[in-house]
Amino acid sequence: GAVVSQHPSWVICKSGTSVKIECRSLDFQATTMFWYRQFPKQSLMLMATSNEGSKATYEQGVEKDKFLINHASLTLSTLTVTSAHPEDSSFYICSGFGAYGYTFGSGTRLTVV
Amino acid sequence: DAKTTQPNSMESNEEEPVHLPCNHSTISGTDYIHWYRQLPSQGPEYVIHGLTSNVNNRMASLAIAEDRKSSTLILHRATLRDAAVYYCILRVYNNNDMRFGAGTRLTVKP
Numbered sequence: 001g002a003v004v005s006q007h008p009s010w011v012i013c014k015s016g017t018s019v020k021i022e023c024r025s026l027d028f029q030a031t032t033m034f035w036y037r038q039f040p041k042q043s044l045m046l047m048a049t050s051n052e053g054s055k056a057t058y059e060q061g062v063e064k065d066k067f068l069i070n071h072a073s074l075t076l077s078t079l080t081v082t083s084a085h086p087e088d089s090s091f092y093i094c095s096g097f098g099a100y101g102y103t104f105g106s107g108t109r110l111t112v113v
Numbered sequence: 114d115a116k117t118t119q120p121n122s123m124e125s126n127e128e129e130p131v132h133l134p135c136n137h138s139t140i141s142g143t144d145y146i147h148w149y150r151q152l153p154s155q156g157p158e159y160v161i162h163g164l165t166s167n168v169n170n171r172m173a174s175l176a177i178a179e180d181r182k183s184s185t186l187i188l189h190r191a192t193l194r195d196a197a198v199y200y201c202i203l204r205v206y207n208n209n210d211m212r213f214g215a216g217t218r219l220t221v222k223p
Contacts, residue, residue, distance in 0.1 A: 006156070032209050043200070044157070044213040093156045097209050104149075104156035 002028045004096045006105025013084055013112055021079045021108045023094035028103070029074035030096030035067075038091040038107075050077060074098075084112040117201045122218045125191045133186040133217055135201030140181050143206035148175065148186050150197040151216070157200065160186065196221045 003026040013019050023033065032051050036044040048064075050056035050071040058064045066088075068080040077096075081088055089112045094105040118136040125131040137146070145164050149157040161168055161175045163184075168175040174187040188195055200216040 004156075034209075034211060036213075043215050044151075046210070046212055049210070091154070095156075095211065097211075101162075102147075102159065102211055104158070107154065107156045109154070 002026075002096070002098065002100035002103040004030070004094060004103045004105040006094055006108060008108055009106060010109040011111070013110070015085055015112055016083055018080055018082045019084055019110060021081075021092055021094070021110075023077050023079075023096065023105050025075045025096040025098065025103070028096070028098040028100055030077070030098045030103075031074065032097040033069075033071050033077035034095040034097070034102075035069060035077075035079050036093045036095065038093060044093060081110065084110070086112045088112050117203060117214045119199070119201055119214060119217045121215065122220065124220045124222060125188075125195075127193060127221055127223050128190050131188040131191045131195070131219065131221075133188075133199050133201075133219065134183065135185070136183045137201070137203055138182045140203060141205070142181075144203045145206065146175070146177060146181075146184050147202045147204055147211070148173070149200045149202065149213075150195075151200070152197045157213075160199070162204075191219075191221045193221050193223065195219065 005024045035047045038044045047062045048056045048058045052074050056069040071077040093107045147162040148160040151157045163175045176185045198216040
């Protein structure tokens with residue numbers, strides 16, 4: 001079946017630094033990649049949608065200059081959290097959409113200290 | 114956007130069937146009904162999806178009401194590994210958005 005590999009699975013960073021999260025579709029081409037954020041005991045909130053080679057479309061209230069998304073190829077998308085603050089601590093999940101439908105990554109737990 | 118309503122939580126005994134309901138009274142004719150589940154600290158996992166007819170796969174069955182305003186995910190024999198949050202999601206035809214509601218937290222008791 002389709003697999004999306006998401007790395008790192010967890011990361012701790014200092015306030016003010018940037019963190020990059022990577023998602024690769026291993027055996028299919030993800031024409032669209034979705035990025036979600038999930039706070040404890042809450043549901044997944046869609047942050048942005050990106051199509052390969054195009055600029056990402058951000059949901060209302062999500063700062064595009066803070067959450068940089070790159071989808072340069074059909075198998076790789078990255079989310080960079082810039083100038084991270086403690087309130088950005090969350091579980092970030094990507095999902096690739098392709099021939100097999102939606103496939104989710106295993107998530108990245110970000111802790112900003 | 115059509116929304117879904119699910120109970121916050123449900124309990125089941127191991128090896129018994131579980132029926133997880135979902136109401137989607139504002140569903141339109143081209144909305145697909147998707148079910149995903151999420152285990153703790155993991156990404157969501159596909160369970161099943163359908164449009165109008167009931168669907169079966171190795172994981173579960175999906176029963177869709179005739180008027181499509183509700184559906185039920187059926188786990189035929191719950192195991193401890195089925196303990197998760199189950200999400201019922203409507204996907205609009207020709208729109209790739211996948212937006213999650215609150216879901217149902219299923220607890221399976223030994």
